[in-house]
Amino acid sequence: MKIKFHGVSNGYAYENQNLGCICLDDKILLDCGITNFPRPYFDSLDALFLSHGHKDHIVGISSLTLGLAVETDRKARKERDFCIYSPAGIKEKIEDRIDSTYKDRVGIIELNPGDKFRFLDEYEIKTAKVEHKGDCLAYRFEKDGKSFVYTGDAVPSQEVIDLSKNVDVLIHEASFVNKFKEKASSWKHSTSEQAAEVAQKSGAKTLILTLISPHVRLNNMEEYLTEAQNVFLGKIIIASEGLIYEL
């Protein structure tokens, strides 16, 4: 599996730091915080999986669906529906963002914690409840014996630890450093240390920290990494825009 990070910022985008968006194997987007997509994606994408309905994770849906509509008409893109998978309860928010020219070709599939299914005959997918604000899901993808979990915005929880059991890569939100722990907890976000605790308890081999607060990215990255390393004994990667991780 090839995981490409297109956006790794949380809350707002700035300079070259886009909002949360990951692409798996050029086929699946996880969250949609970007509005400028690599053009080949309009041919290759099959689905978008949303962690939750906050604006910074869905802002790109209008641009994405208009692009799909235009490219479909112009190049007779293969006739298959594009699907948006999301936690149950945010369907209206998603529909509001889908471009009207593409509305009838997008399926919205609502998921619940604990769902398990096969996708594109390649991926085994499992979901778990995430503690954040509103309805939120983490996703576990498995293919050819390899696995990763993506949490979206999340505070540490037993559900995510269980979902991430012995996973190859845990991609966990970590917006803050310890000195902003109170803020993190009131906004239902994690510190890098808390994400590291989840990784350590789950037996993950590699931890990728992402969805980082702009203030922390600009001022606190040394302590951000050190605080995670003090807790998690495996490999730690701080996500940056353009990072490609293969597993």
Ligand SMILES: [Zn+2]
């Ligand atoms: Zn959020």
